[in-house]
Amino acid sequence: MKLRRKSTKTAAVIAATFAAAIPVTPLASFADDHEGMKETPIWPGAAPDEPANISEKKAEPEMGKDNILRIPYVDTPTLTWHPAPADKANGAFVVICPGGGYNILAWNHEGVEIAEWLNSIGVGAAILKYRVPRRDGKNPHPWPLQDVQRAIRIVRSSAAGHNIDPHRIGALGFSAGGHLVIMAGTHANEQSYQPIDEIDKISARPDFLIPIYPAYLGDENQPGKLSPLVHVTKETPPTFIAITHDDADRSLYAALFYAALRQNDVMGEIHIYSKGGHGYGMRKSENPVHTWPLRCAEWLDAVGYLKK
Numbered sequence: 618m619k620l621r622r623k624s625t626k627t628a629a630v631i632a633a634t635f636a637a638a639i640p641v642t643p644l645a646s647f648a649d650d651h652e653g654m655k656e657t658p659i660w661p662g663a664a665p666d667e668p669a670n671i672s673e674k675k676a677e678p679e680m681g682k683d684n685i686l687r688i689p690y691v692d693t694p695t696l697t698w699h700p701a702p703a704d705k706a707n708g709a710f711v712v713i714c715p716g717g718g719y720n721i722l723a724w725n726h727e728g729v730e731i732a733e734w735l736n737s738i739g740v741g742a743a744i745l746k747y748r749v750p751r752r753d754g755k756n757p758h759p760w761p762l763q764d765v766q767r768a769i770r771i772v773r774s775s776a777a778g779h780n781i782d783p784h785r786i787g788a789l790g791f792s793a794g795g796h797l798v799i800m801a802g803t804h805a806n807e808q809s810y811q812p813i814d815e816i817d818k819i820s821a822r823p824d825f826l827i828p829i830y831p832a833y834l835g836d837e838n839q840p841g842k843l844s845p846l847v848h849v850t851k852e853t854p855p856t857f858i859a860i861t862h863d864d865a866d867r868s869l870y871a872a873l874f875y876a877a878l879r880q881n882d883v884m885g886e887i888h889i890y891s892k893g894g895h896g897y898g899m900r901k902s903e904n905p906v907h908t909w910p911l912r913c914a915e916w917l918d919a920v921g922y923l924k925k
Contacts, residue, residue, distance in 0.1 A: 656697045656746075659767045664694055665810045666760065668752055678724070688722040689750060694764040696743040696771065699732035700779070705739040707925045708782035709917070711827070712768050713744045716792030716896070718832070719757035720750040726898035727791040734899060735789075738914050739923060741781060743772060747797070757793075758800050758833075758846075763810045765801045766821035774816045785922050787825040787854075792896065795831030799874070802826045802854045803847060825922060826856040827913060830895055834870035843870060849877035855884035857916045859909035861893035886916050 676689040700706070713735075715727035722728070724744075732742040747764040751757040769786060776783040788798035805822035812818070836842045843849075856878055860871045868889055878885035893906035901907045917923050 656695045686724040695746045699742040701741040706780045707739040709785040709922045710741040710781045711787045714790030714794030714797045716794040719793045770819045788823040789827035792832045795828035796833040830860045858887040861890045
């Protein structure tokens with residue numbers, strides 16, 4: 618997608634509509650205000666470790682002909698809360714990380730639509746608007762990792778009184794977002810930023826992972842091996858994976874990641890569908906891969922995450 622640095626009328630309307638639909642709530646009051654489609658900043662001030670010239674990459678959100686809203690620039694990471702309906706809520710919660718190659722966020726079809734599905738099975742959700750585009754072209758994940766660690770801590774800190782079980786907080790992501798949730802699961806005990814308040818004393822470890830067509834898992838220097846960043850141990854969270862055979866080499870590395878889970882006695886489940894390619898979210902298609910949410914819900918139920 619070619620980004621336009623100056624606002625067009627269409628982009629301005631999209632951005633204004635997007636901003637107006639979800640009010641941004643100050644961090645100090647997020648625990649009281651996230652009961653319905655609130656967007657809250659995750660950092661009390663500026664996000665940490667930002668490059669000095671990052672504002673030069675500003676660009677407006679755009680709605681594509683494929684009905685995908687792409688957000689190409691984020692310097693104020695937020696959580697958009699989608700609490701489960703009271704009559705369905707079971708206490709489980711998921712932080713959603715949309716994909717986009719660490720360059721954009723595919724906001725609606727890998728974010729909003731996923732939150733609505735999770736709500737339908739009683740799971741609360743919050744969509745993480747993590748920092749894009751890449752702050753480092755070759756090593757893009759450290760800044761988003763800071764954001765997702767902080768986001769998980771915020772959700773866990775607000776569990777009491779909001780029908781969230783602090784021991785059933787997962788992370789789900791697509792493509793680059795799938796890579797990000799795997800980074801969150803395999804680097805949970807690493808300090809990615811300097812602590813700034815009491816929230817940062819809380820565990821950033823997701824209780825389960827749901828990477829869907831995850832990207833960037835392979836070692837660029839040793840094809841056929843997992844990246845050294847994908848450091849699976851017995852402490853790695855239980856994981857559900859969905860991907861397709863025809864998704865370039867990503868299916869190979871997803872399978873290797875599953876194998877590493879098995880070697881470390883970590884509960885996991887992987888579904889490799891024959892066709893579907895990449896970037897389909899959960900939208901219906903002629904390929905059976907669009908049924909992955911059904912399999913995922915079955916897995917969540919089987920391992921006990923959906924029990925009230």
